[in-house]
């Protein structure tokens with residue numbers, strides 16, 4: 001596990017429990033996170049230009065109801 005993933009755990013927990021708005025970025029502490037889904041990948045990206053941290057997680061292959069349990073971070077990034 002990458003260190004950065006640890007920072008995202010609280011956010012991922014929120015998303016798992018169905019919360020996808022007003023999420024606070026664990027890096028800049030602003031509520032600037034945007035959640036977007038494509039296929040089975042959910043991307044959470046900070047919209048703060050000075051921060052730009054993001055994480056992409058795969059929520060598994062179950063149906064939409066169950067997919068929120070098994071989040072596997074597949075990529076993290078941030079300001080270079």
Ligand SMILES: [Zn+2]
Pocket residue numbers: 025026027028029030032046047048051052053
């Ligand atoms: Zn941020």
